[in-house]
Amino acid sequence: MKTLMTAGILVFVLTASPGWSQDYLPDPDTVSRKVTVDAIYPEESRIVIDDKEYYLTGPVVINGQEIPAGGVLKVLRQGQKLSNIVAERQGQDGVLVLKGADIL
Known part of the structure; x- marks a missing residue:
């Protein structure tokens, strides 16, 4: 019974958290459509994809594999x-x- 209550409380806390469902979502402008890497600025840890600026501050999941921010700049290419x-x-x-x- 305690395990069930703990699980219920945990689910409530995670789903009720203000940033939980809104901050980490697919970008609605680019979901399920092809976009192009316009420019890469390694000195600023910044990449421009379809005229939108994205910053690299930590690991990024590329094709299901977590890659450090510095590695992402080496994997992605302009025009990709x-x-x-x-x-x-x-x-x-x-x-x-x-x-x-x-x-x-």
């Missing part, structure tokens, strides 16, 4: 096609931080 972009808004400015993508 991507899909299923996942990003998270961070900071007071609400900058987009790239969390995942699939290379086509």
